[in-house]
Amino acid sequence: MTADPTARTDLAARHGLSTDRMPRHVAIIMDGNGRWAAQRGEPRRVGHTAGEAALFDAVEGSIELGLEVLTVWAFSTDNWKRPKAEVAFLMDFNRDLLRRRAHELDERNVRVRFIGRRERPVPRAVRDEIAWGEGLTADNTGLVLQVAFNYGGRAELTDAARAIAADVAAGRLAPDQVDEDAIRERLYAPSAPDVDLLVRTSGEQRLSNYLLWETAYAELVFTEVLWPDFDREELARCVAAYQGRDRRFGRVHQPPR
Ligand code: IPE
Ligand code: IPE
Numbered sequence: 001m002t003a004d005p006t007a008r009t010d011l012a013a014r015h016g017l018s019t020d021r022m023p024r025h026v027a028i029i030m031d032g033n034g035r036w037a038a039q040r041g042e043p044r045r046v047g048h049t050a051g052e053a054a055l056f057d058a059v060e061g062s063i064e065l066g067l068e069v070l071t072v073w074a075f076s077t078d079n080w081k082r083p084k085a086e087v088a089f090l091m092d093f094n095r096d097l098l099r100r101r102a103h104e105l106d107e108r109n110v111r112v113r114f115i116g117r118r119e120r121p122v123p124r125a126v127r128d129e130i131a132w133g134e135g136l137t138a139d140n141t142g143l144v145l146q147v148a149f150n151y152g153g154r155a156e157l158t159d160a161a162r163a164i165a166a167d168v169a170a171g172r173l174a175p176d177q178v179d180e181d182a183i184r185e186r187l188y189a190p191s192a193p194d195v196d197l198l199v200r201t202s203g204e205q206r207l208s209n210y211l212l213w214e215t216a217y218a219e220l221v222f223t224e225v226l227w228p229d230f231d232r233e234e235l236a237r238c239v240a241a242y243q244g245r246d247r248r249f250g251r252v253h254q255p256p257r
């Protein structure tokens, strides 16, 4: 880890990035662990384990680039359909990873926040670790690292709809007050800005039910790199691709005079 104050400009400069057009919020679908392991004749869990270094290098790169929010997908609501042994491994792995690395994130002034459904079947030991890690880093003011865990985009929107229905039924909200802000306020992380850049590794080109609301106007960048081979340099290449895009948000750009 580096405390070099010029590091931010170094990574940006190496990739020709303009520091005033950095994305505020980058979301990553960390994909390809199983294939990375298979290429080496190893079981899938070896790929998950190897992904830890990629994640922490991406966190360092995000700090260097001055991102506000990095959201990474650790476990989806559909990943429960995987073999029992892999699910159990991923639960233990994520709990241990947080336990081992939370102090390091804290020292880097990173604020850790989990998004997703926290109730069962998430094991109590994992839920306790999540609450501890969030509490430990709650006052930090640097990068916000959002970990999507037992996360599904439709589940998030369903939970928001249910919260709205409860508020309407209780008389706290009138039906004609249900607007986009009312939905946004009931998402898992209402204070986070919309996703500017969505990165998926491993060559797959789909959302798989990730951040459906938040990515409405995100620029999508797909890289062939398998997640365990990802690092801050690849992150910067993705940001370079983002900076080459023309974001119009439905508008027409004025022709140059
Ligand atoms: C991403 O890698 C990690 C999780 C989904 C937990 P995969 O496990 O999906 O790896 P591939 O896509 O099978 O290679
Ligand atoms: C999405 O990847 C979930 C995570 C990265 C945690 P998957 O590998 O589960 O998605 P599909 O099955 O290829 O769509």
Ligand code: MG
Pocket: 031, 032, 033
């Ligand atoms: Mg996958």
